[in-house]
Amino acid sequence: MSTILIIEQVLNGLQFGVMLFLMAAGLTLIFGVMGLINLAHGSLYMTGAFAAAVTAAATGSFLMGLAAALAAAALAGALVELLVIRRLHDKDHLDQVLATFALILIFSEGTRWLYGSFPLYLDIPAALSGPVTLPGGIQYPLYRLTLIGIGIGVALALWGLIARTRLGIRIRAGENDREMIAALGVDISRLYTLVFALGAALAGLAGALVGAIQSVQVGMGEPVLILAFVVIVIGGIGSIKGAFVGALLVGLTDTLGGIFLPELFKLVMEPARATSLGASLASMAIYVLMAAVLIWRPTGLYGARV
């Protein structure tokens, strides 16, 4: 196992982690500010990917695709908030889970109705395709390197937004005391729509960026959604910083676990059984991580103390 391989895998873990962060940030923002569980967040990710694929195919420009993904996901998010979520604020979480689960089905069938059952084509822009050679002779795909950059950039921008702007102050205030900021004259329902659209846009961005290296198809958001939930549970619900650290932890654990666990088992058993057992355990690794974090800190790494 060479150092080059290990460094490459760490980069892979980082890249996976920052993409998870884009999903988890929106999810945790919506949960933190609005107290709402949104299972349909994966559908917004899918909406972004489809919008990007359709627009990129029509215009031939990946950037136009990205813009369309942000717009479509934000719009879909705002509409969902206005039409459905608004009625669920005072209901308990079970009602929210049911309603947003129904939204998953509506989004999936709607997308199928619009675009059919076959996956769509979205390719990496030519300028970013192919590998680059990093110091030390490591070959790494340029697009994935760009994704790491974009993810960190978005994380910084989001941190700036929350920590340094008026909107951020309102979002933080909304997290702490909904009635009080309403009493202070903040239009809370507009704030909610805005937060929801922002979270949706982040999911849409992730969908479009990841869609270029993976498949753009109906149901693509659900596996990511589960991981995003793991991330916010580890990071602490409502915390952007927690989502970032949690996402990197999950990304690295998942990537490195898949490599090193089978290797580890090969030391003590025959290769075929080691790969099979190692692979099974590796797919559990992030849940083991989640359990370990929760034993140590029941509210997550940066969760509010209860």
Next chain:
Amino acid sequence: MMNFTKRALAALALAGTVASPAIAEGVKVGMITTLSGGGAGLGIDVRDGFMLAVEQSGRSDIEVVIEDDQRKPDIAVQLADKMIQSEKVDVLTGIIWSNLAMAVVPSATAQGKFYLSPNAGPSALAGAGCHQNYFNVAWQNDNLHEAAGAYANSAGYANSFILAPNYPAGQDALTGYKRFYTGALAGELYTTLGQTDYAAEIAQIRASGADSVFFFLPGGMGISFLKQYADSGVGLPVVGPAFSFDQGILQAVGDAALGVRNTSQWSKDIDNPTNAAFVASFQEKYGRLPSLYASQGFDTANLLISALDKAAVTDADAFRAALKAADFASTRGDFAFGPNHHPIQDIYVREVVREGDVLTNKIVGIALENHADAYAAECKM
């Protein structure tokens, strides 16, 4: 000659209608397949191919009930119960996924129904668990992987890196490849089922010193893998079964698939009149090129029709014998059933090529001729 046979068959069918009320009752087919969720493209193609053959036969005595299993075993079982008990179907078909087939087929055949599999071919149903009323019109699961292994030898690959998802069909795939592949293994990996990011696996391939890559990653998994593999610049030759290079997903994979060799029992350029007519009529009716799955649905319906021409479904023994004879014009050319009612057929090597602005496959050779499966000897029926 063709005309004569057709007329004779028509006369025979007519005579049958008059003589035996059983045939007049026709046949009721229950199709349980995946029409929603991740694998919907496969089920839709099987359904469309099947219905095209039924329509072309011009028969009005075939009734098909179609239901969506959503790729979930529990739903497939419920649908099968409903079809057998309240719809009173005679023949079941349509299942795409092996785990669903394992949940439905044994109980359906035990209740005296016929099951014609247009896709799933788990080894358990080919070997000790075979049944006289179960026919597989596609392949036994291992077949295409075995052919990939045989092709790897002939291409001179001696150090393959192999990977598949960690579930029964994935394990069968690697077993199938290794059954025929004679070279060394640079690495053997099981990935998570439904995994979409293969960066870690690709890094291992890069570091392994392999001279070729074999993978079995059906559906969206294969699209993700191929796109990421192409972008990684690893550049080793790739072999795989047709599932990741089929018509339904090739456009989504894009240029990353160009030049890749894959193994299949069917291809749109197999040179026989049935296939040519099938490809043309499928494209005309549905506005897209048919896939492997569409051809399997089409062949399944034609097998059923050929059996109906000879016997009534109510006469189970005669109907079974008529199915076993496989006396229909297959899109694949030669087709026969082995002793365990699984196909004996040629498996081709195809290459992904661009025709105009469409990616598709072209046959470049035969991997295995008249190939049967490895489990037939264990089948006692």
